[in-house]
Amino acid sequence: MRRSSVVYTRGIFVMENLALSSLDALLLARIQFGFTIAFHIIFPAFSIGLASYLAVLNGLYLKTGKRIYIQTFRFWLKIFAVVFGMGVVSGIVMSYQFGTNWSVFSDKTGPVLGPLMGYEVLTAFFLEAGFLGVMLFGEKRVGPRLHFAATLIVAIGTLISAFWILSVNSWMHTPTGYGMNEQGQFIPEDWLAIVFNPSFPYRFVHTVTAAYLTTAFVVGGVAAWHLLKDKRNRPARLMFSMAMWMALLVAPAQLIIGDLHGLNTLEHQPAKVAAMEGTFEKYENGAPLLLFGIPDMEAETTHYAIGIPYLGSLILTHSLTGEVPSLLDFPKDERPNASVIFWTFRVMVGIGMLMIAVGLAAFVLRLRKQLFDHRWLLRLSVWIAPTGFIAVIAGWITTEVGRQPYTVYGLLKTADSVSPIDAPGVAASLLAFIIVYFAVFGAGTFYIIRKMKHRPSLHEKGVDRGSPDRAAGVTPAASMRPETVIDKASDKRKPRE
Numbered sequence: 001m002r003r004s005s006v007v008y009t010r011g012i013f014v015m016e017n018l019a020l021s022s023l024d025a026l027l028l029a030r031i032q033f034g035f036t037i038a039f040h041i042i043f044p045a046f047s048i049g050l051a052s053y054l055a056v057l058n059g060l061y062l063k064t065g066k067r068i069y070i071q072t073f074r075f076w077l078k079i080f081a082v083v084f085g086m087g088v089v090s091g092i093v094m095s096y097q098f099g100t101n102w103s104v105f106s107d108k109t110g111p112v113l114g115p116l117m118g119y120e121v122l123t124a125f126f127l128e129a130g131f132l133g134v135m136l137f138g139e140k141r142v143g144p145r146l147h148f149a150a151t152l153i154v155a156i157g158t159l160i161s162a163f164w165i166l167s168v169n170s171w172m173h174t175p176t177g178y179g180m181n182e183q184g185q186f187i188p189e190d191w192l193a194i195v196f197n198p199s200f201p202y203r204f205v206h207t208v209t210a211a212y213l214t215t216a217f218v219v220g221g222v223a224a225w226h227l228l229k230d231k232r233n234r235p236a237r238l239m240f241s242m243a244m245w246m247a248l249l250v251a252p253a254q255l256i257i258g259d260l261h262g263l264n265t266l267e268h269q270p271a272k273v274a275a276m277e278g279t280f281e282k283y284e285n286g287a288p289l290l291l292f293g294i295p296d297m298e299a300e301t302t303h304y305a306i307g308i309p310y311l312g313s314l315i316l317t318h319s320l321t322g323e324v325p326s327l328l329d330f331p332k333d334e335r336p337n338a339s340v341i342f343w344t345f346r347v348m349v350g351i352g353m354l355m356i357a358v359g360l361a362a363f364v365l366r367l368r369k370q371l372f373d374h375r376w377l378l379r380l381s382v383w384i385a386p387t388g389f390i391a392v393i394a395g396w397i398t399t400e401v402g403r404q405p406y407t408v409y410g411l412l413k414t415a416d417s418v419s420p421i422d423a424p425g426v427a428a429s430l431l432a433f434i435i436v437y438f439a440v441f442g443a444g445t446f447y448i449i450r451k452m453k454h455r456p457s458l459h460e461k462g463v464d465r466g467s468p469d470r471a472a473g474v475t476p477a478a479s480m481r482p483e484t485v486i487d488k489a490s491d492k493r494k495p496r497e
Contacts, residue, residue: 024423025425026418028426028430029097029421029426032097033094033102034400035437036433037396039090039437040087041392041396042393043083043084043090044091044162046083046218047080047083047084047087048162049211049214049216050080050083051084051151052212053215053242054076054080054135055151057072058073059148061073061144067458068235068238069238071456072235072238072456075454075456076219077136081136082447083448084132086441086444093433100419101421102418102419104416105412105417108184108185108408108417109172109185111187111188112194113168115188116167116171119164120160120161124157124160125157127153127154127157128154128158131157134146134147135147135150135151159208162204162207163204166200167194167197170197170200171194171200172403172407172409173199173268173269173409174197174200174409175411176194176198177197178194186411199264202260202264206254206257206258206261209253210254210388210391212246212250213247214388214389217355217387218385218388219240219243220239220240220243220244220247220381221385223237223239223240223243224381225453228375228378230455233457240381241366241371243381244358244359244363244366247362248359249359251352252359254355255352258349258352263316268409269402270325271325271329271335271402272336272402273324274326274329274330274338275295275335275341275402276342276345276398278293278295278338278342279302279324279325279326280295280300280327283324284323286314287310287316289312290306290312291346293305293307294339295339295342300327312324333405334405336401336403337401337404341397341398341402344401347394348394348398351390352391355384365377
């Protein structure tokens with residue numbers, strides 16, 4: 001009797017240890033994936049926006065013949081090459097984790113997500129890789145028109161890549177067009193419904209717009225840094241002017257896109273919205289918008305809540321008395337962690353509002369013809385240059401933590417998606433990732449910043465300096481238009497805003 005009791009007790013102990021080890025492995029696997037994707041996501045966000053910016057600069061040079069456009073293009077082309085390379089490397093490393101740490105997820109969703117990932121490689125990556133060399137090294141070899149075409153194709157390729165990746169991610173949030181086989185795998189039944197799932201259009205536009213804003217404020221910050229040293233630096237003036245136009249036009253549009261995306265999330269993932277709002281109460285006559293608070297998942301309340309009455313209902317339902325979901329509407333084990341996404345959501349929105357304010361301030365100064373004269377705006381632009389990356393990461397955390405406890409929303413839980421791995425193995429690989437990532441990508445980031453510090457000029461290395469427009473294949477007539485008047489005594493163009 002005593003022996004069986006001891007065996008039984010030991011059995012319980014072993015089972016508890018296995019459960020604890022599995023829980024630790026799951027948490028470590030999630031941390032590892034979150035760490036690697038946080039590094040990865042900043043590079044595509046920058047390369048998507050920068051590729052389009054380079055295409056615009058190249059197109060403007062082809063149209064007008066102004067040397068300033070091609071020289072600004074060359075300044076950012078070197079930076080784009082490094083950013084693109086680091087994005088590819090970090091993406092490949094991240095994808096390996098689907099086989100190492102998330103093999104069950106890969107097995108269950110492979111019939112649906114595998115082809116979509118394959119389409120991204122076959123269309124976007126091959127397109128980018130095929131024309132990237134022409135874009136980087138073909139300016140003096142293929143002529144301006146083909147060089148512009150290559151630049152435009154690379155920019156389109158980055159957008160196609162975002163299309164497929166965000167379709168995959170959106171399907172995990174709002175799965176449609178699938179069936180289930182006897183092995184518990186998701187089987188495609190309607191590819192159009194899978195690709196264009198309910199949240200995909202909003203997520204795609206929201207993410208691409210965020211990439212453009214992120215790039216605009218990096219470009220604006222770099223330009224402002226150089227203008228603080230030399231207010232008459234013409235390429236820097238062009239960069240700053242274009243960046244502030246982007247802030248003025250796109251930042252308010254992002255606010256509208258974000259609102260539409262929020263309404264879509266409210267329809268399909270109400271628990272996520274409740275966690276974002278930190279709502280534990282039921283408001284029958286309109287919910288407030290909480291500006292500050294400390295959500296407590298255990299106590300099921302938000303401490304020190306400060307809010308604006310009725311504004312939460314107005315934003316989410318477009319009605320002062322609209323009903324807003326509460327976390328108490330959902331079982332405890334299906335509630336996203338409001339302690340995290342309550343704040344990440346507010347960081348994202350706060351940065352968006354700051355971008356709108358900067359765009360409006362720059363527009364007012366532009367109307368007064370003082371865009372480059374106020375050092376406070378230039379200093380502010382330098383300081384907020386990296387905030388776009390912070391907003392992108394905060395938005396990603398809000399999206400992905402808000403989907404928990406599921407990998408495929410409502411159908412496949414995260415705990416059922418992880419590989420049968422041991423916690424020590426995941427911990428060792430996580431430590432290796434941290435060391436290697438900070439070393440490699442730290443060095444890459446240092447190099448990028450160093451290139452950004454290089455003073456932009458009208459004589460960036462590229463075509464021959466003696467006759468830049470003729471060497472590039474641009475006709476003299478195009479380069480001698482009235483708006484490109486050159487002071488021959490100083491060989492500098494008159495500064496224009």
